[in-house]
Amino acid sequence: MELLEQLTQTAAISGREHRIRQLIQSEIKGLFDEVRTDPMGSLICLRHPRPRKSDSRPRKQDKGKTKNSAGANRPLRVMVAAHMDQIGFLVRHIDDKGFIRVNAVGGFDTRNLFARLCTVCPDLRDPSGDLLGVMNPGGKPVHIASDEDRKKIPDVSDLLIDLGLPPGEVKKQVKVGHMVVLAGPMQRVGHTVVSQCLDNRIACWVAIRAIQQLEKKKIAHACEIAVVFTVQEEVGLRGAQTSAYALAPDVGIAVDTTLCVDTPGVPDDQRVTLQGEGASLDMMDASAIADLDLVEEFEDVARKNKIKCQRTVMPRGGTDQGTIQRAGQGAKTLTLACPTRYIHTITEMIHLDDLHACRDLLAAYLAQASA
Ligand SMILES: [Zn+2]
Structure with a gap:
């Protein structure tokens, strides 16, 4: 869990993925044959086929027969996309x-953005100059607020960050465009892990651990x-688009979080997933409809292992699958x-059994996937 904690405590919002890329690069040493960063910042990691000892030399009769699904004469290329950006803010004023x-x-839910600690990050790569702040909507505290005031849900534009520093010092250290993230620890809670940005640092963890x-x-x-730690998913699946274009994969697996609203106050038919019931295979969301043969292949692998x-089925939202497809x-x-559970808050909650199921299913699928 130490790696997951590091991943959740490394600030990297869409377009500012420098720190998380650095951390991942140091974790994946020795796992891939080629590693490169594309112009948008996605980290593309290639691992060539590892043949079984017995068939390390291609047999004569197989020559020319190993066409992949796209008809090319090469092994099946599977792209695994784990977006490494998190939701956050940019300094505007x-x-x-x-x-x-x-x-x-x-996408933030401003209903849970009251009275939060946050971190302002003046340097893209070096966290030593990060500034802790308090984020609150402007306005009056409860003692003097009117009934009308109390009912208001703030807009992001109403939020203020107070660094507890004189204005001159704030202006010296902070510039428009600097990254801001919410601050919160990762904690073990019962059989679950709770933290901010489990969306989508768990996918970075799943991909690294599966290849390990x-x-x-x-x-x-x-x-x-081809494991790709993609950029800018949270603002419209942007990084996966360019990396998929470059890689031209036959199969694309987006690893991500999904809704689990199996909690009181939500009808059963709208829960999407059940906590503790394993990895979710999303049949469709607003960005894509999954390939049914591929879903059945995953189910088969899951059953055997x-x-x-x-x-x-996700009625809304999307994942990197949408642009890879x-x-x-x-x-x-x-x-x-x-x-x-509680997605896009700083208390996102994931059952450890589900996390391990995602890792094991990805590894087992990759071990058997072929053209
Ligand atoms: Zn996500």
Whole structure:
């Protein structure tokens, strides 16, 4: 869990993924044959096929027969996308009293943005100059607020950050465009883990751990694996689009979080997933409809390896699957997601069994995927 904690405590919003990319790069040493960063900042990591010892030399009769689904004469190329950006804010304005106003980057629910600690990050890469602040909507405290005031839900534009510093010092250190994230620890709560930005640092964890599993156990795989830690998913699946275009994968697996609203106050048919019931295979969301053959292949792998999974339908939202599916000549895609309660808050909650199911299912699928 130490890696997951590091991943959740590293500030990196859409378009400002420098710190998380650095951390991931240091974690993946020795797992891939080629690693590169594309112009938008996505980290593209290629692992060539690892043939079984017995068939390390291609047999004569197989020559020319290993066409992949796109008809090309190469191994099946599977792109695994784990977006590494988190939702956050950019500094929009600093007033003469030293209060900071922000613009949201990604979808926040402002109903839970009262009285939060936050971190303002003046340096893209170095966290040593980060400034702790308090984020609150402007206005009167409860003692003197009118009934009308108390009912108001603030807009992001109403939020103020107070750094507890004189205006001159704030203006010296903070500039328009600097990144701001909410501050909150990762904690173990019962059989779950709770933190901000489990969306989508759990996917970075799942992808790294799945490839480590293949590497450590020396598990053969016939497919070429391209793990891409994508940028700017939270603002419209942007990084996955360019990396999928560059890679032209046959299969695209977006690893992400999904809604788990199996909590009181929500009708059963709208819960999307059930906590503890395993990895979610999203049949459709607003960005894509999953390839049914691929879903069934995953279910088959899950059954054979005794890994729990559940089918889900997301009425709204999207994942990197949406742009991978339609890049270049297209790809067969699905979203492998981890059920997440209280999503897009700083108390996102994930059951450890579900997290492990996602890791194991991804590794088991990659071990058997072939053209
Ligand atoms: Zn996400």
